[in-house]
Amino acid sequence: MAQHINSYYAQTATPGIDYPALAGKIETDICIVGGGLAGLSAGLSLAERGRSVVVVEANKVGWGASGRNGGFVSPGFSGGAERVLKTSGPRDARALWDLTRDAVKLIRSRIDRYAIPAQPVDSGMVGGWWRDDPAEARAEMKFMTENFGVELEWWPKEKLRQFLITDRYHGGLYRNEGFHFHPLNYARGVAKTLAGKGGKLFEQSRVTGLELKGAVKRVKTEGGEVVAKTVLICCGGYIRDLEPRLSRALKPVATYVMVTEPLGERLKTAINCNYAVYDSRFDFDYYRPLPDTRILWGGGVTMFGEDPPRLARWLRKRMLAVYPQLADVKVELAWGGLMGYPAHKMPQLGEIETNVWYCMGYGGHGMGTTAMTGELVASAIVEGDKRWELLRPYGLQWTGGFPGTVYGQLVYWQAQFKDWIRG
Template sequence: MSYPDTYYKQTLANAKVRRVLSEVIECETVIVGGGLAGLTTALQLARAGQSVVVLEAESVGFGASGRNGGFVSPGFATGSAEIARRAGDEAARQLHLLSIEGVDFVRETIEALKIDGARPQPGVMGVVRYDDGNSLKAHADDLKRAYGYELDYLDAEQVRSVLKSKRYFHGLRDRRAFHMHPLNYLRGLADELERLGGRIYEGSAATGSALGGAEKVVSTARGRVKGRQVVFTTGGYTGSLNGRLKRSFLPIATYVMVSEEAPELLCDAIATTDAVGDNRRAGDYYRLVDGGRRLLWGGRITTRAASPATLATELRREMVGTYPQLKDLKTELAWSGLMSYARHLMPQIGELQPGVWYCTAFGGHGLNTTAIGGKLVAEGILGQSDRYKLFKPFGLVWAGGYAGLAVAQLTYWKLQAQDWWRERAA
């Protein structure tokens, strides 16, 4: 029951160790998975007075929720046109508003619970690696007109004044978006959940379930939990406990590294506290951490996790290709994690059968979407709203198994080639 060796683990102070479930207990709702979706759902239910149990196979935040880039910004991995095609224009509008709500929800939670360790830093900048400022201006105008959401347009000179790279041209800065320490945020949620009487069991992987009756039972190696509702929030680490869920998404590996302390060297390349992401599919994303003393850099996806040494080499190649002045910057630590991606590239949120809920497939969507997903499931369980039904057009479609993984990898390589060609043709 330990955290993976990441930058976020190194910044933990006195990580709490929780009990393993070793008895038969009862509650109103049992949640399988102690990541962001699971803890958010649990906390919202506990705030409403429900008795809640969270079963976590490892430790709180062990999976993608606790080892990602830390970005909190609106939008989805799927393009708005595709969302509208599947769900309709009004539903697409409501879904985008939910993603904006998620940003505010996470920020307000940090403030309300005084999660100082989350260290929220305002500003996320999206940049393009080819000369097409008109498209960015049009996108910013569309968002302002449709949602009243303002983005600051940056021309090439403005972008390169803070990101000292010839790779970048224009950009959009989101002042409402922010970045943070995701693992400390999760620890804050867990602490508040327990303060309200919720129970979290670590090292307690769900190994079996009986979901057919009014009373649901989830079993672990040494205990059982009985409840009226069950929520599955296991993401890329879902095992064989629920076959339909496991078949509905692909576990995709993504990679992150953090540099040595080198504030002077980093100033020669990056002169902003904003988090940065480029416009390519699975492009680079990065941000300064430790008050500008280190660089956290992520990117690339594969259908099989690579070794830390291999992934560090790949990420360094991207970093130095963007910022040649960082060629002497040493990598201190690199890690990977599994995200869950559905074939339609949207979150999967809904009710599998009466009393059995799912909230997963958040790869590529940001922490705000995962958090608002958990909030919607809690609202559904409590009968407060049926907003979770907005995701009904994006259901549990079969992801293709091993063939799906192969197609996903080939698609990624194809998109990389298209990105390469577009940059050189611009």
């Protein structure tokens, strides 16, 4: 029986509910395949609109990327602002960005409304500037303000060093939108809320067959079957060969996280703030102080495998490149996980058959965008809302199979080399 991997989140999570495996036949308005934050968020949005919902999950609620990520909740997309502006045009790009801002507010409000123990830290975020080029940072500030209404504040190196005690950064961009939290607790809290509104959740219920044609849909597992009017598929890096049209449009990409031992007062010798932090490189690090004075540090991606050898040592080396004063600090845990990356790095939302929807493809930026697509697909199914069509330009593009995986790894290595040259 699959359980959560041994991560900091699994070790510190509040006690969760063990949902049963599906046994026998059950009927519902909407069957959701996937118990990560995309499926859970959509399920809650549907239940709030009065629909009966069944969620089937192959492992545990929040088992994949939803329960083992960095815990950053912020507006925006993995594809980046420039890509969105170029593809969607000024009006639709701004509308999409505003939807992610609304999603961040929705997550924060759900934490309060449903008393979810997600431990939110409403600090905003800082982007540490890796290169000594404030003009480049100010150009980004201007671009984001003019096109998306995003207000950023430039902190020169002297100010940034009050909070991040390192010589690695040449300044920082601060944004007050966003927060960080305990993602597994949030996922469990959304699941519990959904169940409280009448939703049925089934764990350890891997889907073995889909019948999606016709007015009645059937979702089959080893132990049972869900009969539904509508099916919503919400899978990510672990989709495997579930549905070929969807599977070939996602590339599983591994990323990694570690946590240090508790640092106590020593934490302030490196990180003297509660901000979530990332840096300006393509191959960026992201990190944040935890409530128990540990540092959670994430970074790096690979296209092959999610559990490389010497993972803790590799991530620790990345941390010491920024904070050499932590040279004797121990790493207590390190883990990996798979994200679902589309070729265009944008969320994918639409129908593959009548009343067969999909929400997927968050590419490492899913805390906000899962809530966004959950709301969009729920309002589309129940109310006929057409806002989801803002994502039509980002469809089910083939990711290239194995050659695409090799190509993606080569592109990543090339970007790493450029980061090194520019840094």
